[in-house]
Amino acid sequence: MDSAISTRELTKIYKGVPAVSQVNLNIPQGSVYGFLGPNGAGKTTTMKMILGLIHPTSGSVSVLGTPMNQKNRLEILRSVGSLIEQPSYYGNLTAYENLDIVRHLKNLPESVIAEALHTVQLDPQSKKLVKHFSLGMKQRLGTAAALLGRPRVLLLDEPTNGLDPAGIQEIRELIRTLPHAFGMTVLVSSHLLSEIDQMAQYVGIISHGSMKFDGSLESLHRKAHSWVSIRTTDSESAVNILKTEMSDRDNFYNVQADSHEEGYFTLNVLDDDVIAHVTRLLITQGIDVLRVEEHHEDLESIFLSMTEDVKETDGGVEPLSKNMREDVVR
Numbered sequence: 277m278d279s280a281i282s283t284r285e286l287t288k289i290y291k292g293v294p295a296v297s298q299v300n301l302n303i304p305q306g307s308v309y310g311f312l313g314p315n316g317a318g319k320t321t322t323m324k325m326i327l328g329l330i331h332p333t334s335g336s337v338s339v340l341g342t343p344m345n346q347k348n349r350l351e352i353l354r355s356v357g358s359l360i361e362q363p364s365y366y367g368n369l370t371a372y373e374n375l376d377i378v379r380h381l382k383n384l385p386e387s388v389i390a391e392a393l394h395t396v397q398l399d400p401q402s403k404k405l406v407k408h409f410s411l412g413m414k415q416r417l418g419t420a421a422a423l424l425g426r427p428r429v430l431l432l433d434e435p436t437n438g439l440d441p442a443g444i445q446e447i448r449e450l451i452r453t454l455p456h457a458f459g460m461t462v463l464v465s466s467h468l469l470s471e472i473d474q475m476a477q478y479v480g481i482i483s484h485g486s487m488k489f490d491g492s493l494e495s496l497h498r499k500a501h502s503w504v505s506i507r508t509t510d511s512e513s514a515v516n517i518l519k520t521e522m523s524d525r526d527n528f529y530n531v532q533a534d535s536h537e538e539g540y541f542t543l544n545v546l547d548d549d550v551i552a553h554v555t556r557l558l559i560t561q562g563i564d565v566l567r568v569e570e571h572h573e574d575l576e577s578i579f580l581s582m583t584e585d586v587k588e589t590d591g592g593v594e595p596l597s598k599n600m601r602e603d604v605v606r
């Protein structure tokens with residue numbers, strides 16, 4: 277699939293400190309791409325470079341297949357709508373009047389205002405002064421401004437920031453419908469994986485300015501680690517028996533006493549035939565199997581392990597991101 281936005285080795289260094297470091301993004305056309313990272317990870321800086329609002333220290337940006345430069349920047353950005361950081365507005369003007377200013381700047385016909393207001397469901401409040409708007413309404417007005425004239429590409433920087441649960445749900449629903457309704461590609465940043473999980477097909481995870489993952493949401497889900505924990509009448513003997521009997525597969529299934537729950541041991545397998553084999557082995561050796569519990573790592577843990585610098589393990593503290601990085605680039 278062609279990329280709506282791609283970046284190559286995009287880098288921004290502030291006073292010798294990299295805010296964004298060699299970021300390669302590939303955002304497929306017609307998709308919602310969730311750009312995830314903790315506070316200060318480099319999301320806004322990357323989006324500003326894509327919009328040409330700040331100069332990259334090095335690297336390049338292509339939008340809809342065209343490499344962007346100083347000369348063609350404004351022309352390319354006609355196809356791009358954006359909401360970066362807090363939306364700016366004139367409090368003493370109505371929602372309609374605010375959008376009228378933006379559409380003039382974008383040289384668009386007046387008809388685009390009604391459509392944008394309708395899309396974000398602000399039409400009933402179109403004549404209200406913006407200074408009387410709630411935060412959620414202001415955020416929707418900012419989104420409407422970004423949507424004016426149906427740009428082919430939309431960049432939204434944490435659009436649900438500060439909204440209540442109902443407002444979050446509305447914006448999320450809106451974003452999800454944009455590719456189908458208007459053929460748009462949406463790059464949306466967030467620091468919440470659960471939020472991105474509900475609206476994006478692709479995900480980029482950035483931490484300390486570097487990409488830790490770039491791929492489909494499905495492939496991120498596939499990374500989730502699964503295992504079973506088994507409670508028996510004698511977990512120590514159970515582990516010894518399995519380590520002997522299954523010695524050739526021991527490393528693969530990683531049989532070990534559960535460090536969190538006494539009486540349990542864990543193995544990294546979910547296959548029915550292996551579980552059946554394990555329980556048979558133990559019962560024939562006089563150890564009763566009391567419980568078999570299935571576990572799946574949730575996405576939030578994967579995100580945390582990718583964005584944390586180090587992870588506590590049984591064997592001490594080990595760097596994690598290096599392993600994850602091998603899976604990064606599509």
Ligand SMILES: Nc1ncnc2c1ncn2[C@@H]1O[C@H](COP(=O)(O)OP(=O)(O)OP(=O)(O)O)[C@@H](O)[C@H]1O
Pocket residue numbers: 290294295313314315316317318319320321322467
């Ligand atoms: N103009 C600037 N001068 C110096 N450092 C900056 C500047 N802008 C951003 N930074 C630094 O670059 C890093 C990335 O910031 P950025 O705003 O891109 O992160 P972010 O992922 O968008 O975070 P947040 O979720 O908090 O908005 C931070 O360490 C920030 O302090």
